[in-house]
Amino acid sequence: MAEDTAVALNAPENAPESLKQWVGQVADLTQPDEIYWVTGEPEEKERLYAQMVETGTLIPLNQDLRPGCYLARSAPSDVARVEARTFICSAKEEDAGPTNNWADPEQMRETLAEKFDGAMRGRTMYVIPFSMGPLGGNISKLGIEITDSPYVVASMLIMTRAGNPALELIAAGEYWVPAVHSVGYPLTDAEGNRRDEIAWPCNDEKYITHFPESREIWSYGSGYGGNALLGKKCYALRIASVLARDEGWLAEHMLILRITSPEGRNFHLTAAFPSATGKTNLAMLRPTIPGWKVETIGDDIAWMRPGADGRLYAINPEAGFFGVAPGTSEKTNPTALHALGHDTIFTNVALTDDGDIWWEGMTDEPPAHLIDWRGNDWTPESETPAAHPNSRFTVAAGQAESISPVWEDPAGVPVDVILFGGRRATNVPLISESYSWEHGVFVGATVSSEQTAAAEGTVGELRRDPFAMLPFCGYNMADYWSHWLKMGEELGDKAPRIFQVNWFRKDEDGNFLWPGFGDNSRPIEWALRRVAGQVEARDAISGRLPNLEDLNLEGLELGEGVLEQLFAIDPQAWAKEADLTEEYFKMFGDKVPEQLLQQLSEIRSRISQSA
Numbered sequence: 001m002a003e004d005t006a007v008a009l010n011a012p013e014n015a016p017e018s019l020k021q022w023v024g025q026v027a028d029l030t031q032p033d034e035i036y037w038v039t040g041e042p043e044e045k046e047r048l049y050a051q052m053v054e055t056g057t058l059i060p061l062n063q064d065l066r067p068g069c070y071l072a073r074s075a076p077s078d079v080a081r082v083e084a085r086t087f088i089c090s091a092k093e094e095d096a097g098p099t100n101n102w103a104d105p106e107q108m109r110e111t112l113a114e115k116f117d118g119a120m121r122g123r124t125m126y127v128i129p130f131s132m133g134p135l136g137g138n139i140s141k142l143g144i145e146i147t148d149s150p151y152v153v154a155s156m157l158i159m160t161r162a163g164n165p166a167l168e169l170i171a172a173g174e175y176w177v178p179a180v181h182s183v184g185y186p187l188t189d190a191e192g193n194r195r196d197e198i199a200w201p202c203n204d205e206k207y208i209t210h211f212p213e214s215r216e217i218w219s220y221g222s223g224y225g226g227n228a229l230l231g232k233k234c235y236a237l238r239i240a241s242v243l244a245r246d247e248g249w250l251a252e253h254m255l256i257l258r259i260t261s262p263e264g265r266n267f268h269l270t271a272a273f274p275s276a277t278g279k280t281n282l283a284m285l286r287p288t289i290p291g292w293k294v295e296t297i298g299d300d301i302a303w304m305r306p307g308a309d310g311r312l313y314a315i316n317p318e319a320g321f322f323g324v325a326p327g328t329s330e331k332t333n334p335t336a337l338h339a340l341g342h343d344t345i346f347t348n349v350a351l352t353d354d355g356d357i358w359w360e361g362m363t364d365e366p367p368a369h370l371i372d373w374r375g376n377d378w379t380p381e382s383e384t385p386a387a388h389p390n391s392r393f394t395v396a397a398g399q400a401e402s403i404s405p406v407w408e409d410p411a412g413v414p415v416d417v418i419l420f421g422g423r424r425a426t427n428v429p430l431i432s433e434s435y436s437w438e439h440g441v442f443v444g445a446t447v448s449s450e451q452t453a454a455a456e457g458t459v460g461e462l463r464r465d466p467f468a469m470l471p472f473c474g475y476n477m478a479d480y481w482s483h484w485l486k487m488g489e490e491l492g493d494k495a496p497r498i499f500q501v502n503w504f505r506k507d508e509d510g511n512f513l514w515p516g517f518g519d520n521s522r523p524i525e526w527a528l529r530r531v532a533g534q535v536e537a538r539d540a541i542s543g544r545l546p547n548l549e550d551l552n553l554e555g556l557e558l559g560e561g562v563l564e565q566l567f568a569i570d571p572q573a574w575a576k577e578a579d580l581t582e583e584y585f586k587m588f589g590d591k592v593p594e595q596l597l598q599q600l601s602e603i604r605s606r607i608s609q610s611a
């Protein structure tokens with residue numbers, strides 16, 4: 001309800017009228033005590049952090065060991081993205097498709113109006129202008145996030161290019177996406193009674209909502225990660241995938257690498273991997289083959305657009321890494337670990353007695369005593385993990401020693417190779433090249449992981465994660481496949497080559513066949529040599545496979561027959577999988593593009609030829 005004593009807008013002079021109007025409307029609805037426009041200046045950060053230390057939201061770490069580093073502990077009920085509470089509110093249900101939660105936009109607007117009514121009472125409402133992608137770049141896009149969480153402001157300042165420069169572009173008339181966020185924990189009630197601030201305010205009821213037609217985001221009740229940092233999954237994937245469909249580009253859940261060969265040729269690769277398949281490690285790959293250099297451009301999201309020369313150009317729309325902490329070690333990902341030495345926000349990791357951080361997998365031996373992510377004493381005898389399994393680090397991408405000098409090139413980098421990975425104990429070879437763009441889209445559409453623990457479902461069952469976009473596609477997944485096919489037609493022979501990789505194949509005793517990590521550079525090298533026209537391949541059911549002698553295995557000891565097992569293809573098992581794919585496609589009804597059904601029948605004919 002609008003009050004007579006409306007809060008001062010405090011808008012900067014260059015804020016356009018339409019933006020001021022929208023901010024005013026959100027303020028009328030949420031009734032904050034004050035409005036603050038984020039500038040991105042260094043003093044602002046200092047003030048914000050000091051204020052969060054005071055409320056207990058941030059705990060300063062030992063500043064000698066980790067200068068500029070802080071620990072946040074979330075509420076135990078607010079530790080991850082909540083897919084069951086994530087909604088695509090398209091006018092028509094079929095436009096959300098069978099893989100999304102759809103909600104009627106009219107009804108959702110009513111619900112949100114109720115939830116946001118007075119939601120920011122007693123709080124400061126922050127207005128964050130931000131750019132996804134380098135400022136002013138032709139693939140980049142702008143947004144405004146309104147939030148009542150200073151933790152979100154601090155995180156957005158790391159994860160996006162936030163503040164005055166972004167506002168200047170908006171003032172100059174650039175398109176921007178509106179995004180509203182509240183933790184849903186007002187400090188004052190309608191009668192003016194006040195309650196105390198807590199370290200991690202949030203609400204048990206959560207709504208992460210997207211309106212693809214009006215291109216808006218409204219998020220209520222959570223302060224954590226992708227639920228609250230609305231530039232990331234909400235904008236850069238769900239809303240951007242809709243923009244990309246309408247404007248002829250691609251918004252993808254992909255890392256971006258620059259790889260330089262010993263001869264000095266630069267290749268650029270993007271890669272989609274489902275969760276728990278080592279995507280962050282690949283983004284910071286340290287190749288074990290001599291002479292090759294790998295640089296990071298992005299670790300999570302790629303926006304890709306055809307350039308004037310007809311090739312596909314990719315940017316990382318983000319400015320930081322919001323990475324899973326547990327498992328990060330000097331062995332698994334030294335680059336990530338080193339990036340966290342200063343100016344990092346850690347969320348839900350454990351605290352050591354000397355004011356440093358620790359998580360499972362960081363060292364072989366856990367410290368004798370810790371304070372766990374809930375703030376309780378912890379010893380190696382404790383039955384619960386010290387760090388939450390989804391605990392995170394938030395760090396500027398520029399802090400990674402692997403960051404590429406071209407990572408902020410507003411024009412992006414030309415993509416040579418697209419990789420799709422899954423977590424497959426069987427069937428899928430170490431690397432396989434798609435026969436065509438259509439075949440590559442089929443491979444992306446059928447990406448899957450085999451369930452390995454009973455807790456995840458039936459062991460051995462395939463969990464599909466098409467393009468690793470299952471929770472991130474803002475419209476009907478089958479329409480998204482059609483969009484990819486259309487992009488392939490436009491790119492023609494300038495399209496990147498598509499490969500499928502699988503680091504997770506096992507032998508009969510359940511042991512991994514491939515060492516992974518730095519050695520993943522070996523099959524990738526083969527893919528790049530294919531692009532350079534330097535090696536032949538042989539046709540197989542899955543796609544084109546390396547002639548085994550072409551793989552660079554220098555310095556790697558593989559057991560007898562292991563390489564053959566890594567590339568073994570059992571026609572019967574593939575026939576079974578083709579049946580599962582046919583079943584899976586049925587879920588999308590007649591929206592499944594004809595070309596993908598054609599690919600399925602081509603696989604079946606390759607199977608019958610080889611049987």
Ligand code: SAT
Pocket residue numbers: 080081224225226227232233322
């Ligand atoms: O919380 S995020 O959405 O940023 C990360 C993830 O869950 O993939």
Ligand code: MN
Pocket residue numbers: 253300
């Ligand atoms: Mn991700």
